[in-house]
Amino acid sequence: MDTNFKHKLLGHMAGNFTCREIAQLVTDYLEGSLTFSERVRFQLHLGLCFACRNYLRQMKFTITTLRQLPVEPVPPHVKEELLQRFRAWKRQSPEPAENPEAD
Amino acid sequence: MHDTLHLDEPGLVRALQSGDEKVFTAVMDWYSGSLLRLAMSSVPSRAVAEEVVQETWMGVLEGIHRFEGRSSFKTWLFRILTNRAKTRGIRESRYEAFGLSASSTGADEGSSLEDSLFVAEGSGKGHWVDPPQAWEPDTPERVLLSKECRSVIENAIERLPGTQRQVMTLRDIEGVSSEEVCNILEISETNQRVLLHRARTKVRRELALYIQENKT
Ligand SMILES: [Zn+2]
Numbered sequence: 001m002d003t004n005f006k007h008k009l010l011g012h013m014a015g016n017f018t019c020r021e022i023a024q025l026v027t028d029y030l031e032g033s034l035t036f037s038e039r040v041r042f043q044l045h046l047g048l049c050f051a052c053r054n055y056l057r058q059m060k061f062t063i064t065t066l067r068q069l070p071v072e073p074v075p076p077h078v079k080e081e082l083l084q085r086f087r088a089w090k091r092q093s094p095e096p097a098e099n100p101e102a103d
Numbered sequence: 104m105h106d107t108l109h110l111d112e113p114g115l116v117r118a119l120q121s122g123d124e125k126v127f128t129a130v131m132d133w134y135s136g137s138l139l140r141l142a143m144s145s146v147p148s149r150a151v152a153e154e155v156v157q158e159t160w161m162g163v164l165e166g167i168h169r170f171e172g173r174s175s176f177k178t179w180l181f182r183i184l185t186n187r188a189k190t191r192g193i194r195e196s197r198y199e200a201f202g203l204s205a206s207s208t209g210a211d212e213g214s215s216l217e218d219s220l221f222v223a224e225g226s227g228k229g230h231w232v233d234p235p236q237a238w239e240p241d242t243p244e245r246v247l248l249s250k251e252c253r254s255v256i257e258n259a260i261e262r263l264p265g266t267q268r269q270v271m272t273l274r275d276i277e278g279v280s281s282e283e284v285c286n287i288l289e290i291s292e293t294n295q296r297v298l299l300h301r302a303r304t305k306v307r308r309e310l311a312l313y314i315q316e317n318k319t
Pocket residue numbers: 018019020022045049050051052053
């Protein structure tokens with residue numbers, strides 16, 4: 001089937017999503033928040049539309065890449081300062097009751 | 104990380120409560136990068152973000168005796184951070200309303216988000232202006248997984264309105280569940296999804312432009 005024909009077919013099937021609607025619903029689809037019937041219509045469109053299939057794949061690729069971004073480096077001085085503050089906190093914080101020095 | 108310390112979460116919390124320095128150092132090493140990323144999406148500068156991270160850890164120490172494990176330790180950490188960032192936001196006058204103002208959520212964008220992708224008028228109305236192509240396997244890996252590709256993404260994230268950036272940071276970068284994100288940012292499930300959608304749509308678009316330019 002050529003692309004134009006597919007689009008005409010999609011257009012003629014009542015209640016079908018347009019490519020624009022697919023782009024608008026893609027997150028709801030991935031999040032699993034579409035109703036059953038919306039999900040079926042979404043997948044039906046994907047089955048016939050190469051462009052939207054690619055769009056969904058691009059979106060998934062984007063999400064995967066986001067997940068792999070390198071950790072934000074924390075400067076050593078920040079950690080060093082925190083350790084100092086931790087030690088100060090430990091000196092101040094009340095010791096548990098079993099500590100003989102408590103009374 | 105809990106594994107490398109041979110501690111489950113209650114064990115970790117008890118170790119922190121008792122002032123175990125080794126555990127504190129390990130926990131701090133493990134989570135500070137994530138905290139810094141979230142802080143950077145919440146306050147105007149990296150310097151302020153670093154301070155917010157420090158304040159967050161102080162908040163952890165102050166509150167650890169009251170931690171009851173009703174949320175996960177990580178969620179609790181992120182909540183302390185967003186609260187500290189809010190206080191900070193008020194202190195730094197540059198930083199306008201942290202909450203769900205139109206400019207911070209991008210609520211004023213409406214449905215215009217997808218406008219540029221589709222034909223507005225005529226016989227092709229509603230069709231893709233430029234039908235999306237397959238990125239894989241046509242695009243060489245050196246482009247898709249390059250440092251440059253990552254910085255395209257980082258730059259796109261930086262340009263997002265505040266709350267969109269926070270949601271994307273938590274969901275997509277840190278892998279926090281949607282339920283926990285709602286909890287941390289105190290937003291509704293629907294709101295969270297809308298913000299995530301806007302953020303993803305924009306970041307994908309930037310990535311598409313970059314890949315288009317570098318495909319050959
Ligand atoms: Zn389509």
